[in-house]
Amino acid sequence: MKQRYKVLQLQPDYNIKQHDFADLAEQIFKALPAERFDTTMAFLKGKPGPGQPVSRADRSVYFEFSDKALKGMRLKASWQLFQFCRREKFDVVICNRFKPVNMLLQLNRWLKIPLCIGISHGFGEYDRFYRRRQAQRLIGPAWQFVGVSPAVKQYLLDCKCGFTDANTHGITNAIDIEQAEALQLDRAEARQRLGLAQDARLIGALGRLVPVKGHTYLIQAFAALKDKYPDAQLAIIGAGREQARLQAEIERLGLDGRAHLLGFRENALQYVRAFDVWTMPSLAEGLGLALLEGMSGHLPVIASDVPAMLPLIEGAGGLAVKPADVASLTAALDSYLALDDQALRAKGEQAFEYLNHHHDIEVFRQKYLKLIESGLSAAKESK
CATH class of the missing domain: 3.40.50.2000 (Glycogen Phosphorylase B;)
Structure with missing residues (x-):
């Protein structure tokens, strides 16, 4: 049997709902055929309590970092995340929102994960000059970015800090x-x-x-x-x-x-x-x-x-x-x-x-599947 691609989604907080009709991360995993993809959902903060739902991923990981650990340089949290990703050898990492994107931008200089996807859910994440400068320095060929609406995609492009028409996409949110x-x-x-x-x-x-x-x-x-x-x-x-x-x-x-x-x-x-x-x-x-x-x-x-x-x-x-x-x-x-x-x-x-x-959910899923498949294909060709 052909080995499955290992896909990690990184979330800032535990946020799984009983029903996933509007859960972007869960819907992305629904797009990935189980025979070809091995999926992991990881949360920087939080974990489910008794009776609370868990992700549909093959497995879930809860780092349970404190608010303090995720502020400033985040050295301890970054080191733990680095060790985890190095051990697991993921083929794809999907980062939801700014903090996971920022951490992986830095860590992938050493991890060399073939495909990283950063998803921006709103405006303002790159308004600060030092964040734009950091993105400009760290965005490399392994990275693709998604804005959850055409307006968010345009915001990223307007930042002029490494987001380009080639690596930045608009995939509008949908619901089931x-x-x-x-x-x-x-x-x-x-x-x-x-x-x-x-x-x-x-x-x-x-x-x-x-x-x-x-x-x-x-x-x-x-x-x-x-x-x-x-x-x-x-x-x-x-x-x-x-x-x-x-x-x-x-x-x-x-x-x-x-x-x-x-x-x-x-x-x-x-x-x-x-x-x-x-x-x-x-x-x-x-x-x-x-x-x-x-x-x-x-x-x-x-x-x-x-x-x-x-x-x-x-x-x-x-x-x-x-x-x-x-x-x-x-x-x-x-x-x-x-x-x-x-x-x-x-x-x-x-x-x-x-x-x-x-806003058909199947169109949404297929766009993410195509983005992941094309990104992996490009990474393989560049070797």
């Missing part, structure tokens, strides 16, 4: 639509479990309660329309450090009973059909998987026109708004709330059709 739909509760049950009114027009959002997600502007925009649409309500699924401040804003604007902070919900996608309109008022995003999740629930979408999301919003027939602009967000909400149920559902079906045609 069939799996996502199977997880979703019907409208009535989802509302019941969330404690929301069955007869309300519901505006929904999903995301951490942090400033960059723009929830405060969504609450303010909804407040401007509360009297015009007395049957409308707003609900946000997510937890975070902004919760107390957002709750105070709800109370200040007289939205008690109309705007709801629902907190963290396990497998939040199951509740998406509770809503009539899906919003994502972020100030910045690498792609915005929550936007795709809303589309998978056949919902019309409103989202900020940041570079990573604008093509998605326009393709889905949604409404793009200016980030941190309450007036723009108010006008978009007003436009959808004014529609009758049939017209609103038609908008949701348009978004779902776009999702099916442009």
